[in-house]
Amino acid sequence: MNRALIVRLIREQRVRLPLEVVLIGLWGFLLVAVFATSEVFTKQLEAQADQFGGLLDLVGLDPLAQWASIGFQHPIFLLGGGLFAVGLSIRAIAGELEAGSLALALSRPLARRTWFLSHLVVLIVGCVIIGEAFALGCLLAVALTDPMGNLESVSMLLAGLQSALLLLALGGIGFVISAFSSERGRALSWSVGVIVVLYAGNFLLPLWGPTKAAAQLSPFAWFNPAQLLQRGTVAWGDVLVLLLYAAIPLSVAAWQFARRDLAGG
Amino acid sequence: MHDVFVEPVISLQGITKRFGDHAALGGVDLEVEPGEIRGFLGPNGAGKTTAMRIIVGLLRADEGTATVLGGDPWGDHAVRAELGYLPSDPGLYGRMRGSELLDHFAALSGREPVLRAAAVDLLRFSQADLERPVRTYSKGMRQKLGVLQAVQHDPQLLILDEPGEGLDPLVLSGLIELLRDRRDAGRAILFSSHVLAEVSALCDRVTMIRDGAIVGEGTIAELSSQRARTVVLELVDPATNIALPGCELTDRTGTRVTLQHHGEVGPLLQALSLLDLHDVRIEEVSLDEVFMEYNRDHEATA
Numbered sequence: 001m002n003r004a005l006i007v008r009l010i011r012e013q014r015v016r017l018p019l020e021v022v023l024i025g026l027w028g029f030l031l032v033a034v035f036a037t038s039e040v041f042t043k044q045l046e047a048q049a050d051q052f053g054g055l056l057d058l059v060g061l062d063p064l065a066q067w068a069s070i071g072f073q074h075p076i077f078l079l080g081g082g083l084f085a086v087g088l089s090i091r092a093i094a095g096e097l098e099a100g101s102l103a104l105a106l107s108r109p110l111a112r113r114t115w116f117l118s119h120l121v122v123l124i125v126g127c128v129i130i131g132e133a134f135a136l137g138c139l140l141a142v143a144l145t146d147p148m149g150n151l152e153s154v155s156m157l158l159a160g161l162q163s164a165l166l167l168l169a170l171g172g173i174g175f176v177i178s179a180f181s182s183e184r185g186r187a188l189s190w191s192v193g194v195i196v197v198l199y200a201g202n203f204l205l206p207l208w209g210p211t212k213a214a215a216q217l218s219p220f221a222w223f224n225p226a227q228l229l230q231r232g233t234v235a236w237g238d239v240l241v242l243l244l245y246a247a248i249p250l251s252v253a254a255w256q257f258a259r260r261d262l263a264g265g
Numbered sequence: 266m267h268d269v270f271v272e273p274v275i276s277l278q279g280i281t282k283r284f285g286d287h288a289a290l291g292g293v294d295l296e297v298e299p300g301e302i303r304g305f306l307g308p309n310g311a312g313k314t315t316a317m318r319i320i321v322g323l324l325r326a327d328e329g330t331a332t333v334l335g336g337d338p339w340g341d342h343a344v345r346a347e348l349g350y351l352p353s354d355p356g357l358y359g360r361m362r363g364s365e366l367l368d369h370f371a372a373l374s375g376r377e378p379v380l381r382a383a384a385v386d387l388l389r390f391s392q393a394d395l396e397r398p399v400r401t402y403s404k405g406m407r408q409k410l411g412v413l414q415a416v417q418h419d420p421q422l423l424i425l426d427e428p429g430e431g432l433d434p435l436v437l438s439g440l441i442e443l444l445r446d447r448r449d450a451g452r453a454i455l456f457s458s459h460v461l462a463e464v465s466a467l468c469d470r471v472t473m474i475r476d477g478a479i480v481g482e483g484t485i486a487e488l489s490s491q492r493a494r495t496v497v498l499e500l501v502d503p504a505t506n507i508a509l510p511g512c513e514l515t516d517r518t519g520t521r522v523t524l525q526h527h528g529e530v531g532p533l534l535q536a537l538s539l540l541d542l543h544d545v546r547i548e549e550v551s552l553d554e555v556f557m558e559y560n561r562d563h564e565a566t567a
């Protein structure tokens with residue numbers, strides 16, 4: 001890792017990341033606050049859980065835990081976190097290559113491995129901050145509004161860490177596409193396309209018997225914090241798969257970045 | 266002060282590089298010594314930037330050996346501690362202030378920016394300019410900042426791709442002074458330019474590249490001596506028979522005769538002394554003409 005590089009990356013995030021953290025924290029807060037102040041929502045949720053709960057594995061759970069779990073899997077959270085993870089990973093290689101700044105930086109005594117690891121550290125820390133921002137937003141609302149149901153702080157924080165793993169996996173997809181590309185726009189389009197397909201596949205593939213098993217290919221299939229929020233037990237199998245889902249593309253990206261020509265920019 | 270490097274700071278031997286079906290470099294040999302300013306000339310797409318990127322370690326050669334500052338620029342990133350690089354279109358972080366950007370690149374180099382103050386003066390940068398965000402800079406100012414980030418840590422080797430691009434004549438003269446000063450301090454400089462006057466003013470030696478191959482190399486005087494010089498004679502008697510060694514008649518109008526001369530000037534001067542002339546003019550071959558002729562020759566061969 002390189003201190004000067006990490007300082008620059010943090011400075012680049014000094015507006016964007018805090019803004020995303022505040023918005024995601026606010027999303028968590030409002031989610032629980034609305035739940036606490038509306039019995040209608042509670043009843044609707046129970047009805048929906050009976051109707052669709054099988055898909056999200058929510059049947060029989062505490063309504064507040066269900067609600068928080070839906071918040072973690074909601075497109076608003078995933079979009080906010082994904083924007084950070086994919087944005088950083090695309091800029092790290094394809095973006096800086098296209099802009100011409102990568103050539104300047106790597107003309108210094110800076111190993112490509114160091115460049116990659118420095119970005120990875122910022123990506124990991126950012127994903128954790130975003131995941132925990134949602135958890136803390138929810139917990140703050142629980143403390144202030146006393147909603148019906150039970151939400152343990154430790155479980156929420158662990159779910160935040162698990163969501164960070166999912167965001168890291170999305171960042172890994174961005175990194176591997178970025179490492180093979182020389183154009184930011186193209187890399188971003190491909191990354192968003194792949195992630196949208198994986199997200200949609202997680203919901204659509206189980207609807208038809210022959211494709212049901214294929215849904216397991218999506219990282220979203222391995223992120224379901226409902227059980228953790230209800231019972232406080234970590235699904236280590238899911239965590240391991242998410243870890244692999246992050247580690248494999250990141251390793252491929254590191255390998256490709258170390259050996260590729262940097263002819264763009 | 267750093268120790269002055271004694272070996273060739275750049276040694277390329279048989280370097281080839283392909284991008285798909287396109288051969289960008291085909292067996293390039295190049296050596297640059299310490300204390301030398303080497304001009305790297307060629308038309309667009311000739312392979313200058315590709316060769317420079319191999320020297321900097323951004324591209325890996327398909328074949329051949331590249332040794333820069335005694336090491337392999339692709340495999341050994343440490344050799345780049347003594348390198349300063351200005352690409353043809355440097356990507357500068359627009360949100361940073363000029364001074365922040367320079368500090369950042371100095372930190373990445375791991376070296377103190379010992380030359381920054383002097384270079385800022387020579388390139389006519391004001392402190393106020395350095396405190397502005399880079400995104401507010403004009404093209405010329407961005408180019409000056411690009412030069413500054415390359416030279417500020419006083420590297421042993423400077424690789425400059427079109428350093429004079431977008432600079433006004435005053436700043437350009439400052440840049441030339443800066444680079445001469447570095448050359449005198451024993452640093453090696455490889456730079457490409459389309460402004461041949463700039464190359465003539467600055468370079469000890471010139472390497473010409475075309476379609477990925479070196480087509481000429483030497484001092485400007487050496488290269489010029491290999492090319493035809495124009496000889497214009499004003500005869501006393503328009504009927505005088507003209508047969509001069511190494512000369513080819515290109516025009517004859519009345520008493521005025523224009524010839525192209527190849528080879529040594531001694532025999533020509535001797536023969537001219539035997540003619541009855543009003544005037545004689547041997548025009549110096551400019552680098553522009555040398556460059557154009559090399560490219561014409563190459564096109565004809567192709």
